[in-house]
Amino acid sequence: MESNAITASMEKIIVENIQQQDLKELLIEFVQNGSRKHKPFGELCVFHYEHYATSFDKEIVEVAAAIELLVLSFDILDDLEDKDTENKPWMHNPVLSLNGSTALLFLAMQAIRKTHFTYKDKAIAIIERLALRAISGQHKDLLNVCMEENDYIQMIEEKSGSLVSLACLVGCVIANGDAPKEVKNYSKWLGVIGQINNDVSDLKEWNDKNDILHKKYSLPIIYLLDVEKHSEHIVTKYYQSEMSKAEFLKYKHVIQRKLVDTDALKYALVIKTLFQKKVQDQFTKMDFSNDQLEFLQNFMK
C-alpha cells in the first residue's frame, strides 16, 4: 500500500468533514508538512487487513487514513506537551493546534464509522481501548516517574506499543472480526522496539530532544544513574537539581563517553534485541510469506 494513497485519504477526510476554512487549511498543512512521509500505522493496518480478508475492499484505505489522523493528533499533543521541537507547523500557534488535534481525533472516529465494514464497531472499540491505554502511558511518561527497568518498559509498552497494536488489530478485526493473540503480542513489542530506537537516537544530539538535558528517564539513562550509585555522580547531581544546566553542559563529553564506556547504550541495545527475538518468535507462529516477513522486518530494525 502506497503511503501517498493514505495521505490523500487523510486530506479527503478533512476536506469533506471540516467546514471552517481556517481549521481545514490548518489540518491540511499538518498532514502535508508535519506528518511523516511514510505512514507506518496506516500501512500496518492495511497489511493485516490484506492478510486476513477474503477479498480486498479499497475502503480500508480510509480506515488506515483515520488511524494516521489519530496518530497525528497524538504526535501534535506530544510535541505541545514536551515542548522539545520548534520546526513542526503545529508549534507556531499552540492554541489553534490544540483545537485542531481535538478535531483530528473526532474525524478519525467519524471516518471509520462512515465506512461499510461489518466489524467497524468492533474496530472502534479497539481504538478507544488502546488509545486510552496509550494516553495512560503518555501520562506516566509526562510524570517522569518510571525510573526502573520494568516500570519503564511497561510504560513504553502502554505509550508506544498500544498505538502499533491499535493499527494492526484494527486491520485484523475489519477483515474478519477477530485478532489472533500472536498479532496482539508482536504488535505491542514492535512499539517497544520503536521507542527504544527513539530513546537512543534522542541521546545522539545535545539539543532540545536530548532526554538527559530534560532530566527525563529512558533505558540508557536509568542504567547510567544506577552506575553512578557506585562512582562519580554528575548526572545524578543534575537530576537532583544540585547542578545547573550550564555547569552540566561542561561535562557533555564526559557523559557521552560514560554512555559508551559503561555500556549504558549497549544495555538499551540488549533490551531491544530481546524484544526483536520475542517478535520473531511470534512470527514463526504466523503463516506469513517471505515478502510479508520482509515488510514486517522494516518495523523492527
Add this chain to the structure above:
Amino acid sequence: MLKMIQYLNLNPEILELLKGNKVSLVGIHENEVESILDAYSKDDTKPKVYWD
C-alpha cells in the same frame, strides 16, 4: 538485565567465556543470553559510529 550488563561491563572476561559457551549465567533465560551475545556482536555503540 540492568545488573547483568553492569556485571559484564566490569567483568569482560565473563563475556568472552559466555561467547565460547564456557559459562552460563544463573537466572538468565536462554533468550536473554542470546540477546546479550547478539547485542555485543554489533558495533552500534562504538564512539566513532555513535557520536558522528
